[in-house]
Amino acid sequence: MRASPASLRGRAGGAALSRRARVLVALALAAVTLAQAVWFRGAHRRSAALVASSEEVRLRARRVERTLAKQAALRAQVANLREVVADLDVAARATREAAATDALRRSSDPDADDPLEDHHHPESRRTEQRPSARDAAIHSLDPPAAVAGRARARADRPDASDPAATLAGLRWTPTEPSAPSSSGAATREYALRRGRDRSASVVDRANALLETVARRFRGGDPADGSSRLRGSGVLTDEATGARGDASRLAGASFADHPDAYAATVIVACDRESYLAETVASVDAALRVFGGRTRGGAAAARATFPTFISQDGDHAGVSALASRVADRYFYNQRRELRRPFTRSSGARWDDVAYYRISAHYKFTLGTLFDDLGYPRVIVLEDDMRLAPDFFGYFAALGRVMDADPSVYAVSSWNDNGQAEFVEDESRVYRSDFFPGLGWMLHAGLWRELRPKWPDSFWDDWMRLGETRRGRQSLRPEVCRTFNFGEIGASRGQFFKRYLRTIRLAGASDTGSVVDWAGETLEYLEASRYDASVRAALDAAIEVRHPSEVETSRAKALGTAEWGEKAPDAAHSGDNLYVARYDGVREFEALARRFGVFPETKDGVPRAGYRGVVTFKMHRGRATVMLAPGEAEGREGG
Numbered sequence: 120m121r122a123s124p125a126s127l128r129g130r131a132g133g134a135a136l137s138r139r140a141r142v143l144v145a146l147a148l149a150a151v152t153l154a155q156a157v158w159f160r161g162a163h164r165r166s167a168a169l170v171a172s173s174e175e176v177r178l179r180a181r182r183v184e185r186t187l188a189k190q191a192a193l194r195a196q197v198a199n200l201r202e203v204v205a206d207l208d209v210a211a212r213a214t215r216e217a218a219a220t221d222a223l224r225r226s227s228d229p230d231a232d233d234p235l236e237d238h239h240h241p242e243s244r245r246t247e248q249r250p251s252a253r254d255a256a257i258h259s260l261d262p263p264a265a266v267a268g269r270a271r272a273r274a275d276r277p278d279a280s281d282p283a284a285t286l287a288g289l290r291w292t293p294t295e296p297s298a299p300s301s302s303g304a305a306t307r308e309y310a311l312r313r314g315r316d317r318s319a320s321v322v323d324r325a326n327a328l329l330e331t332v333a334r335r336f337r338g339g340d341p342a343d344g345s346s347r348l349r350g351s352g353v354l355t356d357e358a359t360g361a362r363g364d365a366s367r368l369a370g371a372s373f374a375d376h377p378d379a380y381a382a383t384v385i386v387a388c389d390r391e392s393y394l395a396e397t398v399a400s401v402d403a404a405l406r407v408f409g410g411r412t413r414g415g416a417a418a419a420r421a422t423f424p425t426f427i428s429q430d431g432d433h434a435g436v437s438a439l440a441s442r443v444a445d446r447y448f449y450n451q452r453r454e455l456r457r458p459f460t461r462s463s464g465a466r467w468d469d470v471a472y473y474r475i476s477a478h479y480k481f482t483l484g485t486l487f488d489d490l491g492y493p494r495v496i497v498l499e500d501d502m503r504l505a506p507d508f509f510g511y512f513a514a515l516g517r518v519m520d521a522d523p524s525v526y527a528v529s530s531w532n533d534n535g536q537a538e539f540v541e542d543e544s545r546v547y548r549s550d551f552f553p554g555l556g557w558m559l560h561a562g563l564w565r566e567l568r569p570k571w572p573d574s575f576w577d578d579w580m581r582l583g584e585t586r587r588g589r590q591s592l593r594p595e596v597c598r599t600f601n602f603g604e605i606g607a608s609r610g611q612f613f614k615r616y617l618r619t620i621r622l623a624g625a626s627d628t629g630s631v632v633d634w635a636g637e638t639l640e641y642l643e644a645s646r647y648d649a650s651v652r653a654a655l656d657a658a659i660e661v662r663h664p665s666e667v668e669t670s671r672a673k674a675l676g677t678a679e680w681g682e683k684a685p686d687a688a689h690s691g692d693n694l695y696v697a698r699y700d701g702v703r704e705f706e707a708l709a710r711r712f713g714v715f716p717e718t719k720d721g722v723p724r725a726g727y728r729g730v731v732t733f734k735m736h737r738g739r740a741t742v743m744l745a746p747g748e749a750e751g752r753e754g755g
Contacts (some may be wrong), residue, residue: 127172169325171351183217280498322582354573358458358473359481363451364438371448373491376424380513381494381558382486384426384450386478391435393603394427398443401425401504407631408509423496423509426450426486430478451483458573468574476576480568487564496558501603504556505530505623507631508598512558513635515546515592519560524644527563527587530556530598533724534714534733537621544632545595546639550722552580552591558601590727592642595734596623655745658696664712667695669739696743705729 373379383401385572387394402404409419427440428450440449458473479497486495496512498504505511511628519525531553532540554577572579577586600622641647659674661667667673671693702718709716714733715724723731729746 157481223224326745352573360452363453381424382492382621383496385498387500388430389433404504407506428482453749472574482569503600505598510634527591528558529553529593535597536619539733539735543596543623548590658694669736
């Protein structure tokens with residue numbers, strides 16, 4: 120049956136309508152898709168703009184933080200500068216008033232005493248720190264003693280009429296004013312010069328402060344304390360002090376002990392219990408040395424005569440020195456005047472550091488100049504000695520005597536914590552003067568004596584201009600343990616670095632190095648330098664402690680050692696180096712590895728030409744923190 124024309128037309132119309140609907144739907148979908156694309160594109164743009172804006176905000180916040188930090192530092196520096204300017208103004212007014220008063224008095228009475236002589240008196244010093252009751256008990260300076268002390272000091276000077284001699288003890292600089300004549304003009308000139316000398320330390324403070332400001336805003340302030348040392352004064356004879364009446368030095372000279380190798384002195388003040396432990400430790404080490412030498416304990420004491428040098432009048436320390444008088448000579452320092460400080464109570468400028476410096480010069484002068492010893496070993500009253508202490512110094516002293524490039528011999532390693540050391544017979548050369556149980560010879564003392572500083576003597580010894588390219592010898596494993604947490608430095612570094620120091624001979628094995636049989640030719644300057652350079656060339660470069668392996672084979676990913684784990688004998692092959700550029704990067708790298716991050720005058724502690732060497736993995740790996748190639752080869 121055939122469809123009618125109307126039916127066909129209906130079907131065609133429905134198909135056309137269906138096609139149009141599909142087209143419309145497709146167009147609608149396309150429009151929606153396009154709209155979504157446009158929306159997403161806009162959203163993406165807005166998101167990117169937000170990210171960029173957030174990054175810009177973060178960068179601006181960092182810039183603001185840096186600016187605020189600089190402003191805070193600048194405000195502090197400005198406050199300090201205002202204080203210095205005020206001090207300068209006071210000094211200038213004092214200069215003018217002193218000149219006018221002196222000229223007036225001289226014109227009316229030429230024979231009158233110099234009013235500026237009161238400048239000697241401690242009470243006239245603006246920056247002198249007033250002593251506490253405890254301080255006064257240790258360093259008593261009653262009026263009769265003060266008068267007698269000043270009289271002795273004046274008697275030791277040249278003619279008091281010579282102003283150059285009088286001013287020598289009042290100035291930070293060696294400039295000498297000419298002597299005044301009888302004319303009023305010359306007198307006024309002399310008074311003006313003396314007034315300028317009174318303000319010299321204030322000027323030094325201003326210059327140092329300006330230098331610090333400039334260095335900080337250049338981004339290069341090492342903050343290592345060397346800048347304050349370069350402005351320190353030379354210790355005068357009057358400030359050095361005088362020998363107390365309680366001293367016992369009869370029969371103590373080198374002439375009385377012609378077989379002595381070095382005098383050994385314990386520098387003490389007021390820590391009686393600490394001193395008792397140190398004395399017992401020195402006695403024990405001398406017994407060990409005597410047991411290894413012909414002649415026993417008596418020969419040991421003849422080789423190393425022992426002294427206690429006390430600063431002040433602490434009754435407990437004096438009584439202890441009396442109890443050991445059969446074994447120890449006793450030297451007592453008394454102050455002729457209280458120390459003059461350079462600041463108004465700054466913590467770093469404590470008067471104790473001035474007394475310590477004066478005591479060291481007094482002690483070394485007694486042993487070298489008065490008693491004539493060729494070498495001196497200096498100990499502090501809070502040190503425990505290794506059993507082989509005296510054998511170590513007898514052996515290393517021969518290296519020092521034969522090599523003019525050796526500055527001193529020390530028993531201390533600043534990185535001597537148990538985790539960083541292993542070989543008790545290993546010795547290193549170091550550009551950093553360690554101190555803390557050290558030996559020097561009479562030749563070095565003659566060089567240092569005229570320039571000895573009035574404070575911070577140990578940091579002064581570390582300055583390049585004092586050291587003059589020479590190096591100290593120091594052990595890998597310390598021969599002294601510093602147990603004194605209480606002292607002038609208030610326990611600085613004790614908990615973090617000193618408490619975990621390993622003392623040689625203190626292990627369970629009880630082994631003691633026989634230094635008489637040790638070969639020390641590797642310490643000769645050129646040979647030692649060549650060995651350090653060869654080690655750096657052979658070392659594997661690392662940046663983090665986690666990269667240091669127990670063997671070179673593991674570090675290189677080879678099976679050189681097979682199944683057997685290497686022992687400490689292979690540590691010479693298992694070398695690593697971490698490079699740094701500049702002091703700040705060294706400090707960050709040292710903290711990362713856990714060693715001492717401090718430098719003095721640009722020299723890292725325990726460093727040789729900038730290379731700081733220590734052990735890891737119980738001696739299986741040797742790690743070196745070293746400067747960049749150019750810097751390292753120029754260092755020293």
